[in-house]
Each structure stands twice: as C-alpha cells, then as structure tokens.
Amino acid sequence: MEKTNMNFRKKGLIGVISLAIILIGGFTMYQQLYKTASPTEPTEATSPATAFSHLSYYHEGNLERYNAYQEENQEMSVEDIVTHVNMGIDKEFYSEDPITVEDPDALTVLVNKVYAFPDNWEPTDLVVVDDFRGQSLRKEAAEAFQAFNAACNEQGFSIYVHSGYRSASFQQEIYDNMINTYGEEYTDKYISRPHQSEHQTGLSVDVSIDGMDYNDLASNPYYSWFYDHLADFGFILRYPENKEALTGYHYESWHIRYIGKEESRKVLDSGLTYDEYMARQ
Ligand SMILES: [Zn+2]
Incomplete structure (x- = not known):
C-alpha cells in the first residue's frame, strides 16, 4: 500500500515537474517571440526629427515639399527652404x-x-x-x-x-x-x-x-x-x-x-x- 502510494506520489511529482518545464519553456519562447515582434522605433505619436523640424515655422504637412525643394536647391539654407515652401514659391506663381x-x-x-x-x-x-x-x-x-x-x-x-x-x-x-x-x-x-x-x-x-x-x-x-x-x-x-x-x-x-x-x-x-x-x- 505504502509502495503503491510512493509510486503514485513519484508519478505525481514527475508530472508537476514536467508541467513546470513545459510552462517555463513556453513562456521563454513566448518572451522571445514577443521581443522580436515588438517595435523598437518610436510610435506614431512622436514624429521623427528632420533636417527642418527644429525651426519654429516648420509645418509637418509640408515635409515632402521641403525635401523636394532642397533636392533642387542644394546650396540653400534650411531656413530659406522652409520659408520658401511655406510661402508657396516652390511652385511657379499662378500655377x-x-x-x-x-x-x-x-x-x-x-x-x-x-x-x-x-x-x-x-x-x-x-x-x-x-x-x-x-x-x-x-x-x-x-x-x-x-x-x-x-x-x-x-x-x-x-x-x-x-x-x-x-x-x-x-x-x-x-x-x-x-x-x-x-x-x-x-x-x-x-x-x-x-x-x-x-x-x-x-x-x-x-x-x-x-x-x-x-x-x-x-x-x-x-x-x-x-x-x-x-x-x-x-x-x-x-x-x-x-x-x-x-x-x-x-x-x-x-x-x-x-x-x-x-x-x-x-x-x-x-x-x-x-x-x-x-x-x-
Ligand atoms: Zn501700388
């Protein structure tokens, strides 16, 4: 009776340990998966800094035009790039x-x-x-x-x-x-x-x-x-x-x-x- 009892206890203990190993292993795997999937870059709420964004009169909506205008005017200061695009003179007058x-x-x-x-x-x-x-x-x-x-x-x-x-x-x-x-x-x-x-x-x-x-x-x-x-x-x-x-x-x-x-x-x-x-x- 005692022996049977012992065997039963042993089996129970092995079961608990196995379960623990499975759980720990699963958790580690989950952690690793989560790590690779989670983004390290800032979220959408904070936009990335650009060559122009330090200026008080920088408008994020104009960013594409700032970049295009700078491409055409590589010698121009960033202040003038942002100013001219804000003025609308990156486009021809009356265009x-x-x-x-x-x-x-x-x-x-x-x-x-x-x-x-x-x-x-x-x-x-x-x-x-x-x-x-x-x-x-x-x-x-x-x-x-x-x-x-x-x-x-x-x-x-x-x-x-x-x-x-x-x-x-x-x-x-x-x-x-x-x-x-x-x-x-x-x-x-x-x-x-x-x-x-x-x-x-x-x-x-x-x-x-x-x-x-x-x-x-x-x-x-x-x-x-x-x-x-x-x-x-x-x-x-x-x-x-x-x-x-x-x-x-x-x-x-x-x-x-x-x-x-x-x-x-x-x-x-x-x-x-x-x-x-x-x-x-
Ligand atoms: Zn006049």
Whole structure:
C-alpha cells in the first residue's frame, strides 16, 4: 500500500515537474517571440526629427515639399527652404488656384500671387484720405498716413496718396485692359490679378512726394528721409529692390503698406520681405 502510494506520489511529482518545464519553456519562447515582434522605433505619436523640424515655422504637412525643394536647391539654407515652401514659391506663381486668406480684416493680412481675398470681401472702414484725388484707405492706415505727412511737412515736403484702395472690380478692369494691350505674361509681371492686389487691403499707398511722378520717387532728395521713417508710422516698403523672386513684383519705391507700428518695426528688424516674414510666423 505504502509502495503503491510512493509510486503514485513519484508519478505525481514527475508530472508537476514536467508541467513546470513545459510552462517555463513556453513562456521563454513566448518572451522571445514577443521581443522580436515588438517595435523598437518610436510610435506614431512622436514624429521623427528632420533636417527642418527644429525651426519654429516648420509645418509637418509640408515635409515632402521641403525635401523636394532642397533636392533642387542644394546650396540653400534650411531656413530659406522652409520659408520658401511655406510661402508657396516652390511652385511657379499662378500655377495653382490661389489660397483664400483666413482673416481678410486683419491689418497684417497678406495677399500676393499665392494668397487672395475671398470673392466678395471689401473693407468696411474706408475713409477718404485725399480729397483732391478722391483716394480712400482704411481708417487706421489713413490716420497713420496723415501723421506721417505731418512729420514730412516738418522736414519741408509733403506726401500724397497717388493711389490707395482699389476694389476687386476696379482691379479687374485694370487687369483686363492691360491683358488686351500687353498680353498675360507682361500683365502678370506688373499688375495684380483681381482679389490678389495689395491695393484691395485698403492699407496700401502708391505715394508721390510733392508734385513728383511716383515712378521717380526714389530720386527725390527727400526720399531717404521718407524711407528711413516708414516704420515709425507703421509702414513698410512692400516690394523692395532685388526681391522679385520672393515678392513676385519688381522694385516699387513708391508702394508702401500699413501693418501697424509694432509689426512694421519687427519686419524692418528681420531684414525680410513681408512675404518671408509672414511665412515664419
Ligand atoms: Zn501700388
């Protein structure tokens, strides 16, 4: 009885040990399988660092375009690569439908050959700034221009609004006339398409000094004082010299844009065109 009992116990013990070995073996195998299957890379939540992602104005959605643009411009700095793609100038001007601006009422609104006003937008706070010419600007820009003119008067000269606000329909007329006379290529170089004109902002002025033709503005003896004090009154020169590839327009010494004193100072300090500056916000 005892012997049988012992045998039974032995058999039981062997069974338990065998079971333990199977279990341990199985667990080890499972562990090894799990190890090879588990990913060691970061999960989707944290995207991998790129050559551009340290920049505050990097947009992950543009990554493919940054890479493609860098491929074509290998000497260009990463700052410029990201800025230009954000601006949309990795594509040819007017090669795609314009992007509608989100906040057309903002004093800092950017319209150019890439960005356009919504179809029926017009400013609601226009005031006549030049009775003689019948030119209008948005109220804040008009007041800033008058304050600027008062400061110019103290220097012995006056500034005038040769051309201020233009509606989209008026811009359409100008554009169509130019197309009929000079064709599309020439027109697109010098004249904005409707809904994409800075003059529709009601914040832009083609300036003339005293009686001088605005085209010759830069040769006026007072021009350097005028230019040096633009930012003090919230204005910037919108189309600086040698920046055609960035702004889409030739140098216009006469075309100034109101963006407010704080912003105009920042743009001036950045040394960038307004288009580049906005692409870095
Ligand atoms: Zn202009």
